[in-house]
Amino acid sequence: MTPRATPRPQLPDVRPLDRFGSIKIKLGVLVAATVVLAVFITWIGLRNELGPSRTLPLAIILSLLLTQVLARGMTSPLRDMTTAAQAMADGDYSRRVRATSHDEVGQLAVAFNVMAEDLASSDKTRRELIANVSHELRTPVAALQAQLENLVDGVVPADKGTLEGALKQTERLTRLVTYLLDLSRIEAGAAALNVTTIPVGDFLEDAAESLSMMEAAKDLHYVVDVAPPDLVLEADKERLRQVVTNLLHNAIRHSPPGGVIRLDGYSGTDADGLDVVVLEVVDEGPGIAPGDRERIFERFARGQHAPPRGRTTSGGTGIGLAIVRWAVDLHDGTVAVADSEHGAAIRVTLPAQGPEPRSAGPAAAPSRPDGGSPPTD
Template sequence: MGSAHDDGGDRRREHRLRDVRPLDPIHSLKAKLGLLVVASVTVGVLITWVGLRNDLGPSRTFPLAIIVSLVLTQLLARGMTSPLREMTAAARAMADGDYSIRVRSTSRDEVGQLAEAFNTMAGDLESSDRIRRDLIANVSHELRTPVAALQAQLENLVDGVSEPTPATLELSLQQTERLTRLVTYLLDLSRVEAGASALTLTQFSVGDFLEECAESMSMVDAAKGLAYVVDVTPEDLVLEADVERIRQVVTNLLQNAIRHSPHGGTVRLDAYPEQDDVVIEVSDEGPGIAPEDRERVFERFASGAPSVRSVASTSGGTGIGLAIVRWAVDLHGGHVAVADTESGATMRVTLPAEARPAPGVTTE
């Protein structure tokens, strides 16, 4: 295996040595073609002149001049078109699922620019393919876990191994809710992909809203024994926004905080005005998020640094939740970020107090 790899590397090095590219510094393909014509004609004329001066005669001078001109043209043209051949080979490899091949781009003309664009496209395709494979693996795993648990519980009930006690039914309900959350995330993601951007704007009390969100989440994830603290200043703080979208934002952030909070920890929900905006913060006492990961956690399907914590994994590892948070906040013309904290993690959402949806977003 190693020998074949070495042979392939040797062939590539040998191939590159054959591709002479003295015209790479020239920025225009037209100028290169002009120089190629001038060079071949000049060499042909020079050989003809030298041959006639040495009494070689036209029968020997002209064929020699033609052959040398053709060799020179072939040599220079091969270097000029080498990126195109490499792109052809790379495109065939991509058709077979290999996105790792890159084109050697040393020229500065249109062919070199095309090669650079091709390499960028190949990198994007490789990243997209990796994300797709990771998503399929993560979603398959997340679906399999609650489905297997639910199936085992139902089989025990059917076979009479266990009785349909409230505790048994509660476990089944929890697995069903877990499946529902995952399906909801995937449906929300499809809306993101489709560019859904309609908002139903209403004015509501931030304090009552956050209390309701905290209460609903405390019932769902009671096993950890977390304490929820809601602090809204002033108490009559109001916000104009799409209630369901903001509920989606806060719920995803709470699930993220719950997932990474220690047993018996505290999850805080703070809200306060800041100039013409309303800031909502969701904080936990988990391991925190490294500064270099704080922007990446909001990317679709990102799962954060394994050594720190799977920050974007609000649906059990798919990395969809925080991407949906950013999408919903962006629709409102706001922004979301990870705040600097000494311990734990704090997600800070900033929204206009009076609705100012992003350009292109329709309102009802």
């Protein structure tokens, strides 16, 4: 059996020099302290007639010991960072460095801890991404596989209803893949816009019509209200279609059977007097809790509302609203959850003349064309 190595004795980790704000001052104090100690010991030795052969070695040993003690406290954060970095290389992002000084080493330790927090958050996001994507893809794949196996085995006939169910799962898979491609564009910083003039009324009518067959069993009704009727917007049509389509998917998913989904568009001005166009998608679902109103725009986040008794809500991917915020940000606009008496209302505010450099002041909620004020976020 190999004998266990005896641990080396550790000097105390004292940090009396933390009160100084510069490492150069600390080094100066360290040199001065060791010199003063050596001179003092030499003086004591000469007064007690110990002679140089005894006094000099004693002065050197005690000065080196003092140097080791003080230097250990100065460099302790560097050793902690080395140990933490080695742990991070092995996937452990929980290590933190004790930063007690205000000098360059202390500032480095603080920056290291911030970096460790960011790495831990990124690693958590990556793990959640893999888990959520795996879960979201597994559900339609499993359903589609079961339907196809039943068709092959002759358990169910290849009638219109069965094929429509398989088609629905395929469409869901396509939508998930599209979401993931959009996320990859977000990560890559793809922000190219093809800005054109868009008639808001026709655009919203087309968006509602293209999704009117989704969840047909719910018998949902769509109401498009645009004021003025000839309202136009300078924006990228495909990116804006992403915004409205994802908002409609969210509204359809949470709407009760026979519910009404409103698509409102109106003009207004912001705090700087610039013209803006506001788009609102309002449903009659269970609504969004105040604590979730900002979180739902994060990737893979879902609202924690409870569905009404006797009705279940289908889980979303948690990606759509994150893509909405990304596309709106590309247009220098804003998106937020607005107050609504019934259901959920999500408001998108875009500059009417297309993307412009963001102004420093906060944007005020534009007024409705009828003179009333929209609900505040």
